[in-house]
Amino acid sequence: MEPESNQPAVPDPRAASEVPSGETPCIVVTGLRKRFSDGEVLRGIDLVIRRGELVGFTGRSGSGKSTLLHILGGLDRGYEGKVSLLGQDLATLSDRALANLRNRHIGFVFQAFHLLTHLSCLDNVLLPNAFAQEPLGRMQAEERAMAALTRVGLADRRHSRPSELSGGQKQRVAIARALLFQPEVLLCDEPTGNLDDFTGQQIIDLFVELNRDGLTMVLVTHEPRVAQATTRLLSLQNGLMVPPQSLEPSR
Numbered sequence: 001m002e003p004e005s006n007q008p009a010v011p012d013p014r015a016a017s018e019v020p021s022g023e024t025p026c027i028v029v030t031g032l033r034k035r036f037s038d039g040e041v042l043r044g045i046d047l048v049i050r051r052g053e054l055v056g057f058t059g060r061s062g063s064g065k066s067t068l069l070h071i072l073g074g075l076d077r078g079y080e081g082k083v084s085l086l087g088q089d090l091a092t093l094s095d096r097a098l099a100n101l102r103n104r105h106i107g108f109v110f111q112a113f114h115l116l117t118h119l120s121c122l123d124n125v126l127l128p129n130a131f132a133q134e135p136l137g138r139m140q141a142e143e144r145a146m147a148a149l150t151r152v153g154l155a156d157r158r159h160s161r162p163s164e165l166s167g168g169q170k171q172r173v174a175i176a177r178a179l180l181f182q183p184e185v186l187l188c189d190e191p192t193g194n195l196d197d198f199t200g201q202q203i204i205d206l207f208v209e210l211n212r213d214g215l216t217m218v219l220v221t222h223e224p225r226v227a228q229a230t231t232r233l234l235s236l237q238n239g240l241m242v243p244p245q246s247l248e249p250s251r
């Protein structure tokens with residue numbers, strides 16, 4: 001969709017991500033609009049994210065970053081336009097098929113970790129299996145959960161409760177939970193927002209490693225140092241996606 005005529009001319013963010021013919025992009029968004037009762041938050045987003053990218057979204061508070069991330073992840077179906085994830089138009093999927101796509105192929109990481117305090121780290125990581133339509137057997141699921149905890153460096157804390165962990169460790173457990181089913185894409189909403197600089201940097205380093213191992217990542221952030229880790233940085237302004245003026249990705 002073309003930007004509205006009262007918008008400044010900006011480079012087309014899609015140009016940064018030309019997709020060779022035959023490749024199915026991870027995410028394709030066309031003409032995405034989202035309206036809440038007090039107005040339109042997304043006003044015609046066009047976006048292609050290729051497999052293997054680590055895309056950062058910036059934008060001032062209230063610009064619609066979380067709203068967009070929720071739509072990309074199939075958490076919010078109330079939009080106009082088209083959103084395809086891994087080649088599937090989300091609007092054409094039944095609720096059950098969408099839930100399965102989310103469960104198996106998308107990982108979510110949030111600022112506030114959202115761990116269940118009465119469960120061990122291992123059981124927190126196993127949670128997506130509890131919600132799976134075709135859950136793995138306990139032994140196989142535990143093997144995967146241990147592999148995910150090992151990946152984030154916390155295998156030895158598997159029996160700890162979240163209350164016994166630091167903020168950075170809690171976020172690592174949340175990342176391990178998101179990795180349980182080895183998703184193709186990880187959607188992260190300000191994942192370092194509750195962490196100090198040092199701990200936040202360790203989480204960023206982990207994301208960069210996961211991305212180098214092939215995981216596609218979309219990362220909402222306010223923090224320039226997180227933005228520096230991205231392979232492409234975009235900003236939401238006036239309900240449209242534009243390349244940011246002030247931050248340049250270093251990778």
Ligand SMILES: Nc1ncnc2c1ncn2[C@@H]1O[C@H](COP(=O)(O)OP(=O)(O)OP(=O)(O)O)[C@@H](O)[C@H]1O
Nearest residue numbers: 036037038041059060061062063064065066067068
């Ligand atoms: N469920 C909702 N109902 C009504 N309005 C909403 C809802 N969710 C978000 N909004 C509005 O949509 C706009 C965008 O919100 P969103 O949470 O996506 O912003 P954001 O860019 O993530 O902000 P922040 O950086 O503070 O997290 C805001 O004006 C917000 O008030």
Ligand SMILES: [Mg+2]
Nearest residue numbers: 065066067189
């Ligand atoms: Mg937000």
